[in-house]
Amino acid sequence: MAVMRALLYLRLMMVRNVLIAFLRRMRQPRYLFGLAMALAYFWLVFFKRPNQLPPMQAENSDSFELTAAFFLSVVAMGIWLLPGDKPSLRFSEAEVSFLFPAPLKRSQLIHYKLVTGMLSGLLGALFFTLLSARFTSGSGQSLRLAGGWWFLLNIISLHDTGAAFTLVRLGTGKAVVWLRRGGVAALMLLFVILVGYLIVHQQTQTLHKLLAPARFLVQPFFASGLAYVRSMAFLLLLFAVHYWWVLRMETPFEEASMALASKRAEVLAKMRAGKSVRIAGKARPRREPFVLRPRMPxxxxxxxxxxxxxxxxxxxxxxxxxxxxxxxxxxxxxxxxxxxxxxxxxxxxxxxxxxxxxxxxxxxxxxxxxxxxxxxxxxxxxxxxxxxxxxxxxxxxxxxxxxxxxxxxxxxxxxxxxxxxxxxxxxxxxxxxxxxxxxxxxxxxxxxxxxxxxxxxxxxxxxxxxxxxxxxxxxxxxxxxxxxxxxxxxxxxxxxxxxxxxxxxxxxxxxxxxxxxxxxxxxxxxxxxxxxxxxxxxxxxxxxxxxxxxxxxxxxxx
Amino acid sequence: MIAVDGFSKYYGNFAAVRELDFRVKAGEVLGLVGPNGAGKTTTLRCISGIIPATAGNLQIAGINIADDPVAAKRQLAFFADEPRLFDHLTVQQHLNFSARIYQVEEYEERAQQLLEQMELVDKRDQLPAELSRGMKQKLVIACGLLHSPSVLFFDEPLTGLDPLGIRRMKQTIKRLASEKGAAIILSSHLLGLLEEVCTHVLIMKKGEKVALGPLNEVVQQYSNGDSGVSLEEVFLRATGGSED
Structure with a gap:
């Protein structure tokens, strides 16, 4: 508990100092003016609705739900397709430097990362809520959407981590990885073809059944009343299962996390320096655009x-x-x-x-x-x-x-x-x-x-x-x-x-x-x-x- | 204090470190040297429990790091080659955080002492962006020493320090070993530093031990009968002076 309090102290102090720095900057009129401009821009983009939208028709709502469920299914399959042989959690270089040699259990490190990820997920949920609220109507919609987005984003993130951890335990040899990728890719292709077939032949019932698991996940965005409460309860349960799954995996993540932290720090330093960020590829000497001569202007x-x-x-x-x-x-x-x-x-x-x-x-x-x-x-x-x-x-x-x-x-x-x-x-x-x-x-x-x-x-x-x-x-x-x-x-x-x-x-x-x-x-x-x-x-x-x-x-x- | 038996670290089929055995007793400073890619940093990271070893028995103050990493890590401090700090924590908050993470009771007095020793008292409310590299390094060391570790690992500790900082760092390492009885492993390419502060030396090449022992014995071993042979000369003779 003392350790978790220390990690909480770390986060609170960082947030506090960021806020203090922000408020200090606001003492300068140019930044205050800049803030006013940005707020006005966001208000225009996100909050100023031209007209109150009419309630969504039932058939439209169903189409939207099925489309969302389809894309979510593809994302879920993609999560099992992509991971390589090195699962990682996102730590900063400072976190690696202070927390990895510290007397912390691996589970505490994972807890810390998952909880901070959930807090960061609040920002993502806020953004998507503002975006999606433009297309909905009714009182209390924003809160309903925010809850749905927060759970959805966190479940996807946990699923991603859990899948990467699990796949490493299943085997990291090249043959195993490519066999798995081939299998998942084939499954994805089959899924897309099947969905296409069902749409063309208007077999809606079967389509509903096929997309049922993902439909449960997106239901908070379309349901109301008791149905909304039921769908949120389901998301809560799914979230808890995912959290338990990730925590239970005894997969080493330290080395890949350190490499990732170092890479992210490098990318961040490049971005801050205004340089181009090229992730892939090895730097090679460039062909000269023209020959430099000694007396050239x-x-x-x-x-x-x-x-x-x-x-x-x-x-x-x-x-x-x-x-x-x-x-x-x-x-x-x-x-x-x-x-x-x-x-x-x-x-x-x-x-x-x-x-x-x-x-x-x-x-x-x-x-x-x-x-x-x-x-x-x-x-x-x-x-x-x-x-x-x-x-x-x-x-x-x-x-x-x-x-x-x-x-x-x-x-x-x-x-x-x-x-x-x-x-x-x-x-x-x-x-x-x-x-x-x-x-x-x-x-x-x-x-x-x-x-x-x-x-x-x-x-x-x-x-x-x-x-x-x-x-x-x-x-x-x-x-x-x-x-x-x-x-x-x-x-x-x-x-x-x-x-x-x-x-x-x-x-x-x-x-x-x-x-x-x-x-x-x-x-x-x-x-x-x-x-x-x-x-x-x-x-x-x-x-x-x-x-x-x-x-x-x-x-x-x- | 530090006991390493049969330690190996593999990345796939590549052996970063192979079958390493050594001991570092209380009050000893072991200098870890070798060409680039010899496995020095990997060795330090594995012994300090930052990354898992592939094989071997690694003990810190009698505690096996694989069996009880938390208890073992309470005894050690690891100082990386680059001072990596939290952008949004002040100097004092870094110390507060370190005290909490290592559960140091009533740390305030000790933190004040360290701030004075490291000449950071007037910087206590500043953020890392406002500190020079040398000051950042000092802050990292202050944070690492707050819980009074008995085992210390330094990876290239003099990088970016000014002459005064270098002298202070050498004094700190010597004092920790001689007065506090700490066991220290120090990895560096600066062989002059090792000659000044180390009692023992371990020369590695391509993940394997080339020479190990008290500094004077290793020098003797590679002196070929010459007198006044430097550690630099010993290093070149032992490793051939290249990575391959």
Missing amino acids: VELVLLWKNLMLLPPYLNRRVFVASALVIGFGMRWLRHEGGYAGQAAAGTFGMIALILMGYMLLFAPQVVRNDVRSDLAQGDLMKAWPLPGWRIVLGSLLAPVLVMSALAWLFLLTAATGIQAEGKLTPWLTLELKASLAACAAIAMPVLSALLLIGPNAIALYFPAWSQTGMSSQRGFDAMGLRLLLMAGQLILLLVTLLPPILLAMLVFYLSQWFASQTVGMVLATVAGLLVLLLEILYAIHLLGERFEQLDIGAELRQ
């Missing part, structure tokens, strides 16, 4: 360095191969695929344009091997005999190249897919299509640079707010701040785009007096891009000055 040297840090699949060969596949594939569809092929090519083209829009919007948040990741080596880079603007420019080149390459592939798909003077686009002449595509292709690197300026400016001007290479702010309030920063970034983008767009429109209008529409478009694009380029160069100059003055350590301590 430093911007290209930084480009080389950041290209080397990209995932291996983002390389020149993949780009060329993709372009060839798209080019020849679209040509084949248009010329050999008949009417259906032409329609498909047109659809692909339109989808590519939409995807390009999304890519331009979100890639600056994902492709981060620029100033944001370089800030981790900020002190080293500041020691280089270079002006700040050259370092910023060099750091931006790699993500600009990646975004441009992706955009060019999307543009190629659109240009080859969308038919000139087609039924839906009679105004799109071949000449206009070609000039539009060429102008967009020329504009992409400049546009990508502009889109990347915002996140990099935030990293340099507000490093404590932004997720830089050195650290990241976590928590509800920090999430609100990021939402705020994204909105600010969008406004900044619109303001920056306004002058070049206005100039381009003016040039296009004036050029109509002396040139064709196509020539006018090219002239307008060039004029707009020149203004945009000037804006970007000025922004890089400002960011360079900021980089030179930045004391990253002092900023992150704030």
Whole structure:
């Protein structure tokens, strides 16, 4: 009992200190404001219901229950399919360091882990309750759902641990593991086929019987009154049986848990450092994107360095191969695929344009091997005999190249897919299509640079707010701040785009007096891009000055 | 204090440690040396009950660690190469937690002494993120010494310490052995440290014992008649200086 009190002390103190740190942070208005933003966002997403939903029809409820039961059955079978030969419980490195050499029984360690897992399960239950409450109605629904979710998530988690422990006792030889996996996979396939057969042949009674075990688990979400109490009692019993099952297993878990803790710590450290987390695969030397020469401009040297840090699949060969596949594939569809092929090519083209829009919007948040990741080596880079603007420019080149390459592939798909003077686009002449595509292709690197300026400016001007290479702010309030920063970034983008767009429109209008529409478009694009380029160069100059003055350590301590 | 007989640890078919036998008596400091992958850390982890041994009889203060791990662990402290602390516990709370987990009665005075010894008194309300690596190491040691263990295991104890920290650590290890009569096993690549603090040495290679005995006897064994041979030279002669 004294030991369990000690473990309880550990948890209570940790929660208390986290709360104290959170409240301390709230003394700063920016974090308080961030919290308000995040709360408003959650309220809009989870609580603001457009209208009270009508009660669910009985047949709909039955379909939902059967669907949920089907997926739950697949998950349960998957639990027996996946485990390898090393079962583990999730301990942190600190827990391994303090608890494993301590005078604790193995059962006490398991108790501790299971109980803390259940407490963490409360958060999961809360999240799923908020999510699922949007689709239900009636008083007391949230509490009913929360209870169901908590039991369901914990039973799945206990089943997962129990299965892993049991399977190790059954044998860990390669042959045994693959035999078991083969057997379970075959069973899963048979189950899916059987369910499909019963649905097609409308044998509802048999389907109900087949899915009966899983239906019991999901019943709290669909039942009410006495039926709800009965289903919760069943879950409680099942939960107790699972707990007893896991506790009774005398399976060694220490080594796998230590390895897992170490791996998780490594992943966490990488995430906190803003580096990419690649779980699988062994690190191998990368092929150089281009040969470094002694007298190469430093911007290209930084480009080389950041290209080397990209995932291996983002390389020149993949780009060329993709372009060839798209080019020849679209040509084949248009010329050999008949009417259906032409329609498909047109659809692909339109989808590519939409995807390009999304890519331009979100890639600056994902492709981060620029100033944001370089800030981790900020002190080293500041020691280089270079002006700040050259370092910023060099750091931006790699993500600009990646975004441009992706955009060019999307543009190629659109240009080859969308038919000139087609039924839906009679105004799109071949000449206009070609000039539009060429102008967009020329504009992409400049546009990508502009889109990347915002996140990099935030990293340099507000490093404590932004997720830089050195650290990241976590928590509800920090999430609100990021939402705020994204909105600010969008406004900044619109303001920056306004002058070049206005100039381009003016040039296009004036050029109509002396040139064709196509020539006018090219002239307008060039004029707009020149203004945009000037804006970007000025922004890089400002960011360079900021980089030179930045004391990253002092900023992150704030 | 520490008795190891026929200890082996296998991972599948791979033998991390094979048929190891040795004793460490009260007041002795055994230096565990060997190339990378020799099985030093595995040995320390198994003897301290962190992971189970595949075979062998491992005793701590006369208690078999496999039969009664709880009683055996009450007698020992294990210090890993990296100080791993709870992000959200303060220095004082780490000590409070350790006292509770080892059920140390009226620990406050002892905790205060340790904080003073480790120069952590003014850091007692700080979180690990606010401590330097050396201070974190000191905190881990303070937590480990709180229950006055009679058997101690150190895995690379000097990693990341400043010169003063290194001197203090060496003094602590020597004092624990000589004044408190603790049995200590110390694994390190820093052979100079071992020469200074160890009474005995165990040289391992590929999971097997290469040499074992009092430091001067092992040095003598590999001196080939030369005088003033260092432990570094002994290590190189005994292991060939490589992992293979």
